[in-house]
Amino acid sequence: MGHINERIKAEVESISLVDTHEHIMLEAERNECAVDFSYLFAHYNSSDLISAGLSPRMMEAIRFPMHRVRVEGYKHRKVRRIIPEPEKDNMSLDERWQAMEPFWEMIRNTAYAKQTLITIRDVFGVDDLNRNTYRQLSEAIAKSRGPDWYRHVMKEKANIAVSIVDWQSTDLQPDLFVPAMRLDHFISAQSRADLVALEGESGMAIHSLDDLAKAMRATLEGYISRGAVAVKSGLAYNRILKYDKVSRYEAEVAFNRIAGHLGEGLAWLEAKPLQDYMMHQVIRAAIDTGLPVQVHTGLQEGNENIITNANPTHLVNLFIEYKEARFDLFHGGYPYVHEWATLAKNFSNVTADITWLPIISPGIARQLLHELIETVPGNKIMAFGGDSMTVEMAYGHSVMTRQVVARVLSEKIDEGYLGEDEAVVLARRMLRDNPASLYKLDIAEKRA
Ligand SMILES: [Zn+2]
Structure with missing residues (x-):
């Protein structure tokens, strides 16, 4: 592995990107569901959690605040995908974290989790996602709902x-x-x-x-x-x-x-x-x-x-x-x-x-x-x-x-x-x- 060329690094970091592909929900939809950590488990992470052994129905329960947007999003996109009904839709924040935690620990090595950790550090000022920080992250996400976000x-x-x-x-x-x-x-x-x-x-x-x-x-x-x-x-x-x-x-x-x-x-x-x-x-x-x-x-x-x-x-x-x-x-x-x-x-x-x-x-x-x-x-x-x-x-x-x-x-x-x-x-x-x-x-x- 070579070293990073400083001129190239500075140039690459300064480029204003043209982004060919996103599925970003409307900001009004976001403001309805960006209420806790589960907001960052809309997709990708969720697939790795299920691959690690979490049941799909429990995954839906964990990200229940995202549920409406996910269902709507897939409907908009005409994807024939069955989204399972959540196991329970009345789990508390703490219960949802506890159900996810063992599987989150197992997916820490995947690149989706690395992306999540970069995101929460740089955007929400939270250094890691674990039992000591999920409430702090949840509060930061809820607080970010506002004009111009x-x-x-x-x-x-x-x-x-x-x-x-x-x-x-x-x-x-x-x-x-x-x-x-x-x-x-x-x-x-x-x-x-x-x-x-x-x-x-x-x-x-x-x-x-x-x-x-x-x-x-x-x-x-x-x-x-x-x-x-x-x-x-x-x-x-x-x-x-x-x-x-x-x-x-x-x-x-x-x-x-x-x-x-x-x-x-x-x-x-x-x-x-x-x-x-x-x-x-x-x-x-x-x-x-x-x-x-x-x-x-x-x-x-x-x-x-x-x-x-x-x-x-x-x-x-x-x-x-x-x-x-x-x-x-x-x-x-x-x-x-x-x-x-x-x-x-x-x-x-x-x-x-x-x-x-x-x-x-x-x-x-x-x-x-x-x-x-x-x-x-x-x-x-x-x-x-x-x-x-x-x-x-x-x-x-x-x-x-x-x-x-x-x-x-x-x-x-x-x-x-x-x-x-x-x-x-x-x-x-x-x-x-x-x-x-x-x-x-x-x-x-x-x-x-
Ligand atoms: Zn895509």
């Missing part, structure tokens, strides 16, 4: 110029956030009730496969008129990323079985031809409107998913067919990091976005950044996306990302691979200029 954390603490937020809302705080919007609900319609909801959102009647595609386009145009800068797809949580080129006929057969029935609709697998067809339609709409498509690849947050569904190599037919599209591939494709890097090297319409990876594994993030610098053109590497539901954890993520970038660039200088000036330019590209250019963001205006 989001701006304080995202600007003054994290130094983020602008964040692209995936919360299925275009009604975001304009000095901090711009929306990425999902069209996955148009792809994954499965029942008459789903179509009715899409008719409601689009304001159009949907009686045919063509109507469905038209309603999707009209909805996208509405999102863009309200500021959307990207289309986001999270379907790797629900199905394989292989979107076959299916005939209209196959898709229409599936559509007609949905449209004409009052019952349950199609089983998920029977709907695949319709989903495949609609994904191709979504990409064509993104091309026509000039929006990049953000694609979730690799590890799915939560527990007990099917990782092979999310292998980024399933997407190659889309990259080959839609040369005019811009695919921003998320999360380093972890654990398929080498295949993922190869796709960004190979295809001019694919960019490599390591959002989330620095808090999954800083070690793998460093190795992958070394690999990307050696293999992928410097205009296609995106190094920061906070991928958090809370501004505080986005801050912790920004700290860990700056550490990863500063250390890798220092090592590359030590190896004699990069000169210092070259490394400075690369840092600015990865942390700011590349995403600003891909998403056409006016960061000069945002910085004012």
Whole structure:
């Protein structure tokens, strides 16, 4: 391990970041649930606690103050995920801590816990999370509810110029956030009730496969008129990323079985031809409107998913067919990091976005950044996306990302691979200029 180059460290710390990916809840929602330590266990930590053996129902009871926002958030994002009913919803703060404590001690070694400890130290002035500090942390979180908190954390603490937020809302705080919007609900319609909801959102009647595609386009145009800068797809949580080129006929057969029935609709697998067809339609709409498509690849947050569904190599037919599209591939494709890097090297319409990876594994993030610098053109590497539901954890993520970038660039200088000036330019590209250019963001205006 090389030493940290002080010039690079200072440069990386001073860059006003362009943040490609967040799930930050609205500040009004935050003010309802930021009442105690459980606020920082909305996701990620909770997955490691469950992996360590905590029961999912007890996890829901522990983070009960977050429960409404979590359920609403997943509904907004059209993620088919069952959130278990909490075991008890009337546990005291002390009881909730005691239920969590043994498992928290077991996840202290994971990077999610490290991110949490950086966050509480720097944002709330609490040195550790343990039986002696959870009340102090809870009070600090409750006290932080007030005007301008989001701006304080995202600007003054994290130094983020602008964040692209995936919360299925275009009604975001304009000095901090711009929306990425999902069209996955148009792809994954499965029942008459789903179509009715899409008719409601689009304001159009949907009686045919063509109507469905038209309603999707009209909805996208509405999102863009309200500021959307990207289309986001999270379907790797629900199905394989292989979107076959299916005939209209196959898709229409599936559509007609949905449209004409009052019952349950199609089983998920029977709907695949319709989903495949609609994904191709979504990409064509993104091309026509000039929006990049953000694609979730690799590890799915939560527990007990099917990782092979999310292998980024399933997407190659889309990259080959839609040369005019811009695919921003998320999360380093972890654990398929080498295949993922190869796709960004190979295809001019694919960019490599390591959002989330620095808090999954800083070690793998460093190795992958070394690999990307050696293999992928410097205009296609995106190094920061906070991928958090809370501004505080986005801050912790920004700290860990700056550490990863500063250390890798220092090592590359030590190896004699990069000169210092070259490394400075690369840092600015990865942390700011590349995403600003891909998403056409006016960061000069945002910085004012
Ligand atoms: Zn995400």
